[in-house]
Amino acid sequence: FIQWGFSHIFPACTICAHVTRSGQRPLKFALDVAMSEDLGFDVDLAKTTPADRQAMANAIKLYKNELREVVGQGDLYRLESPYNGPRACLNYVSPDRAKAVLFVYQLKAGEAAATKPRGLDPQRHYVVREVNLAEGAQSQMAAAGQTMDGATLLRDGLVPSCKKQFDSAIIELADETGK
Numbered sequence: 001f002i003q004w005g006f007s008h009i010f011p012a013c014t015i016c017a018h019v020t021r022s023g024q025r026p027l028k029f030a031l032d033v034a035m036s037e038d039l040g041f042d043v044d045l046a047k048t049t050p051a052d053r054q055a056m057a058n059a060i061k062l063y064k065n066e067l068r069e070v071v072g073q074g075d076l077y078r079l080e081s082p083y084n085g086p087r088a089c090l091n092y093v094s095p096d097r098a099k100a101v102l103f104v105y106q107l108k109a110g111e112a113a114a115t116k117p118r119g120l121d122p123q124r125h126y127v128v129r130e131v132n133l134a135e136g137a138q139s140q141m142a143a144a145g146q147t148m149d150g151a152t153l154l155r156d157g158l159v160p161s162c163k164k165q166f167d168s169a170i171i172e173l174a175d176e177t178g179k
Helices: 002-006 027-034 050-073 150-156
Strands: 016-019 038-041 075-080 087-093 099-106 125-131 147-149 168-175
Touching: 016 027, 027 050, 027 099, 027 168, 038 050, 050 087, 050 099, 050 125, 050 168, 125 150, 147 150
Parallel strands: 016 038
Antiparallel strands: 075 087, 087 099, 099 168, 125 147, 125 168
């Protein structure tokens, strides 16, 4: 909720979003939310498990290598407000519209429903890839691994497999040509 509000005034590259272990949120949810802004950590590593440290290291690598530029420099589209329903959705699109990152956060239990990204180039073809999955996990999203044209994504959206409270997904949409 805080990040949603701040993003109306400040760009993502100026909002420090720290992963913390306060509350009952799973680590994956905390990581996914923090990666939608300028990723940071407020965690006592001595109190974490090796699996948690590996998940954090993987998230840092993903953020630095694949997400940071789009999140920090891309155009933000607010798709579903956390104040109006059981989930929050937003996406960022690179200035050349070759890459987008869609964030979905299930705040209360609800049905998995389509979310329609905005700002994509209708003429481009995008490879759909869910990222920041648990070690060895496969995406449960039907469109994962598919190449879809921007017009279809804009019209029909994607259905992330988020149903339970604190389910989350980060979906990367990258031009199939790699441009």
